[in-house]
Amino acid sequence: xxxxxxxxxxxxxxxxxxxxxxxxxxxxxxxxxxxxxxxxxxxxxxxxxxxxxxxxxxxxxxxxxxxxxxxxxxxxxxxxxxxxxxxxxxxxxxxxxxxxxxxxxxxxxxxxxxxxxxxxxxxxxxxxxxxxxxxxxxxxxxxxxxxxxxxxxxxxxxxxxxxxxxxxxxxxxxxxxxxxxxxxxxxxxxxxxxxxxxxxxxxxxxxxxxxxxxxxxxxxxxxxxxxxxxxxxxxxxxxxxxxxxxxxxxxxxxxxxxxxxx
Amino acid sequence: xxxxxxxxxxxxxxxxxxxxxxxxxxxxxxxxxxxxxxxxxxxxxxxxxxxxxxxxxxxxxxxxxxxxxxxxxxxxxxxxxxxxxxxxxxxxxxxxxxxxxxxxxxxxxxxxxxxxxxxxxxxxxxxxxxxxxxxxxxxxxxxxxxxxxxxxxxxxxxxxxxxxxxxxxxxxxxxxxxxxxxxxxxxxxxxxxxxxxxxxxxxxxxxxxxxxxxxxxxxxxxxxxxxxxxxxxxxxxxxxxxxxxxxxxxxxxxxxxxxxxxxxxxxxxxxxxxxxxxxxxxxxxxxxxxxxx
Numbered sequence: 001x002x003x004x005x006x007x008x009x010x011x012x013x014x015x016x017x018x019x020x021x022x023x024x025x026x027x028x029x030x031x032x033x034x035x036x037x038x039x040x041x042x043x044x045x046x047x048x049x050x051x052x053x054x055x056x057x058x059x060x061x062x063x064x065x066x067x068x069x070x071x072x073x074x075x076x077x078x079x080x081x082x083x084x085x086x087x088x089x090x091x092x093x094x095x096x097x098x099x100x101x102x103x104x105x106x107x108x109x110x111x112x113x114x115x116x117x118x119x120x121x122x123x124x125x126x127x128x129x130x131x132x133x134x135x136x137x138x139x140x141x142x143x144x145x146x147x148x149x150x151x152x153x154x155x156x157x158x159x160x161x162x163x164x165x166x167x168x169x170x171x172x173x174x175x176x177x178x179x180x181x182x183x184x185x186x187x188x189x190x191x192x193x194x195x196x197x198x199x200x201x202x203x204x205x206x207x208x209x210x211x212x213x214x215x216x217x218x219x220x221x222x223x224x225x226x227x228x229x230x231x232x233x234x235x236x237x238x239x240x241x242x243x244x245x246x247x248x249x250x251x252x253x254x255x256x257x258x259x260x261x262x
Numbered sequence: 263x264x265x266x267x268x269x270x271x272x273x274x275x276x277x278x279x280x281x282x283x284x285x286x287x288x289x290x291x292x293x294x295x296x297x298x299x300x301x302x303x304x305x306x307x308x309x310x311x312x313x314x315x316x317x318x319x320x321x322x323x324x325x326x327x328x329x330x331x332x333x334x335x336x337x338x339x340x341x342x343x344x345x346x347x348x349x350x351x352x353x354x355x356x357x358x359x360x361x362x363x364x365x366x367x368x369x370x371x372x373x374x375x376x377x378x379x380x381x382x383x384x385x386x387x388x389x390x391x392x393x394x395x396x397x398x399x400x401x402x403x404x405x406x407x408x409x410x411x412x413x414x415x416x417x418x419x420x421x422x423x424x425x426x427x428x429x430x431x432x433x434x435x436x437x438x439x440x441x442x443x444x445x446x447x448x449x450x451x452x453x454x455x456x457x458x459x460x461x462x463x464x465x466x467x468x469x470x471x472x473x474x475x476x477x478x479x480x481x482x483x484x485x486x487x488x489x490x491x492x493x494x495x496x497x498x499x500x501x502x503x504x505x506x507x508x509x510x511x512x513x514x515x516x517x518x519x520x521x522x523x524x525x526x527x528x529x530x531x532x533x534x535x536x537x538x539x540x541x542x543x544x545x546x547x548x549x550x551x552x553x554x555x
Contacts, residue, residue: 090436092491093435093436094487094491095432096492103432103440106430111430
């Protein structure tokens, strides 16, 4: 079930992505609304990371196109920000927390310009938003996993983009931090930013996201949470893992929220 | 000891080369590309030979351009082998630079047997000849040692490159895909860095040779990285190490009547080993104190 958004911020048309001739994403076609917290769900190897990498042009689709803010990607790069997986960089890099967050401002600075006072203020404000103000001079190698994740989110905030794409930002983060970051993401969505999050945990996804994309090489569903999270579509996304699905239904019952009945 | 102009010129030139290599080496190391620097320094050989033919001498601009192009080709082949042919990085480096170096040797043997160019000169170099290799203008004015001029020009270009592209180099070294997403031309920056490494290799090979250039690219930054985890101090310490290595290397070579470039790299290696021993021990004791808490 694919529900189209009105005046979408992101439009993907009939996109196929292949590695070594074998397609990892087939005929992906959806639109996303602005100002929402959007989750990308699917089992391991479903192509979730590949999907957001294709949106940002980090991998080239073999077919189809992506339009962001109704324009080709190259024209709107400074309005898109990326929170990569924490493991994608070497945290032994010689930099402080502030150095890394300042990097978020580089895109708008342009060539040959150096970050100054204004960029520093932006970076400090971003660190404050993620609750990392006490760590500005800390070496990034000395941070815990959750702190590294928050530094990456602060770096994206410093970019002041309109569309945020986050790849598993909650991997290795404790529950308290996860809740705090979700509060922050909700606030960003209320301010009109669109936040797309690759997420592995269906349980918390139910409570946090407004809009869901369900993926398993093909696009299974895209739409408001209440309309697309059904038992049939979950089964299609996750295959025959009934054990998992019954656990979800149980959890949903406990929380007195049942999207399966909508 | 009275002022020895030759000693001063050799140490100055050695320092400039060591600093140029060290500055580029810092970013090569942070990109985990230290061995790509090794590959480039050997892969430029065919470019030097071809440039030599076009120019008719090993002094020409064509030699530097030829080497620069080969350096970039080497980088592109390594990248292609790794990404498209799925060869591991170390294997693709090993294949690429040995192949290109071998082509260079064959080119020398085929065409250049009667001219003043051989692989020894490219591999080893000799900075001690610097004071007698003078730059003489067409009208006969002697301007000073040619290699010193080359080193000054090289240093100026490397320092300028790093100064102007500092934030791009830093960002793409740390997180290339984040940079690409926000529109920083990561591939262009990468190729520019590889070109600078190629150019520095060629500019320095007469003085210190391609093998020792690799040591200057890798060892001072690696030593400095043992002492600091901040980028600016890392760059400053690499620079200081470059100067210190040149001074110590020169006087030890003088004392033992040996190769200056060889001694410079030996000094660099000893400094690295000492640093590794000291820092290795202190991190071990830090580890036990952490365990006690």
